[in-house]
Amino acid sequence: MSGTLYLLPCPISETPPAQTLPAATLATARRLTRFFVEAARTARATLKSMEHPAPIASLAIEEIGHDPAPEKIDAWLAPVLAGEDAGILSESGCPGIADPGAQIAARAHELGIRVVPLTGPSSLLLALMASGLDGQRFRFLGYLPVHEEERRAALLDAENRSAASETQLVIETPYRNTTFLAALLETLSPATRLTIALDVTGPAERIETHRVEEWRRLPLAARTLPKTPCVFLFLAPPKKGEAPRYAPQNARRKGEGKPQGAPGRRREVRHSGGSGNAGGRRSRS
Numbered sequence: 001m002s003g004t005l006y007l008l009p010c011p012i013s014e015t016p017p018a019q020t021l022p023a024a025t026l027a028t029a030r031r032l033t034r035f036f037v038e039a040a041r042t043a044r045a046t047l048k049s050m051e052h053p054a055p056i057a058s059l060a061i062e063e064i065g066h067d068p069a070p071e072k073i074d075a076w077l078a079p080v081l082a083g084e085d086a087g088i089l090s091e092s093g094c095p096g097i098a099d100p101g102a103q104i105a106a107r108a109h110e111l112g113i114r115v116v117p118l119t120g121p122s123s124l125l126l127a128l129m130a131s132g133l134d135g136q137r138f139r140f141l142g143y144l145p146v147h148e149e150e151r152r153a154a155l156l157d158a159e160n161r162s163a164a165s166e167t168q169l170v171i172e173t174p175y176r177n178t179t180f181l182a183a184l185l186e187t188l189s190p191a192t193r194l195t196i197a198l199d200v201t202g203p204a205e206r207i208e209t210h211r212v213e214e215w216r217r218l219p220l221a222a223r224t225l226p227k228t229p230c231v232f233l234f235l236a237p238p239k240k241g242e243a244p245r246y247a248p249q250n251a252r253r254k255g256e257g258k259p260q261g262a263p264g265r266r267r268e269v270r271h272s273g274g275s276g277n278a279g280g281r282r283s284r285s
Contacts, residue, residue, distance in 0.1 A: 033058075035087050
């Protein structure tokens with residue numbers, strides 16, 4: 001019987017692991033002795049901060065890098081296929097989410113190895129939660145092009161998509177945070193809402209949402225960002241003044257009348273059970 005492959009989140013800031021990682025996640029990390037990691041040096045420090053009981057030097061730590069080599073994955077997973085549990089640990093946050101790990105998890109599925117995601121911080125979801133933007137429909141774009149014209153085209157395309165009440169999430173290399181914010185303010189429409197989420201869960205956490213026109217009026221100091229991890233989110237006003245029923249500006253409780261500006265449609269008389277969320281289920285966080 002094969003072992004289990006755990007996807008282990010790790011802290012996304014300088015705060016102690018116990019402040020952002022559940023006890024069950026820490027317990028699993030402390031139990032494992034085999035790890036697939038983005039960078040060995042950082043992983044050793046992370047496991048030490050998690051208070052792993054074994055000598056760190058005694059752990060089997062395989063460095064997979066930013067882009068794991070496909071031809072090596074089977075050899076890495078051989079001990080797991082033979083019955084040993086292992087964990088994937090990235091540099092920050094959740095493996096497989098804007099970080100390495102998906103390739104190994106994909107091959108584990110093909111080999112019949114159980115893959116278990118563990119709970120921990122994700123700067124993308126935490127930023128979305130705190131932004132006040134639409135959390136029912138969102139798109140993560142990763143890094144946009146650095147070249148000015150290509151970046152502008154990508155931003156305009158993303159803003160057009162966001163007008164359908166689809167929040168756009170973008171990340172940037174920390175040392176370009178201020179430059180990227182300036183590009184956002186230059187390119188996006190004045191009424192588009194823009195969030196910056198800096199050092200999420202960290203001591204210097206800063207999460208702010210303003211319309212682009214309001215950001216432009218802020219002092220230069222407020223638009224000069226530190227070189228720390230940041231998530232940028234934006235959402236344009238709905239086209240023709242209308243948004244999907246579940247969009248924040250159209251949200252309403254059961255039994256209330258049609259909100260102003262909502263598309264005209266016959267009101268449902270029969271209601272099914274459930275929480276009232278899209279699809280009748282709670283969305284995954």
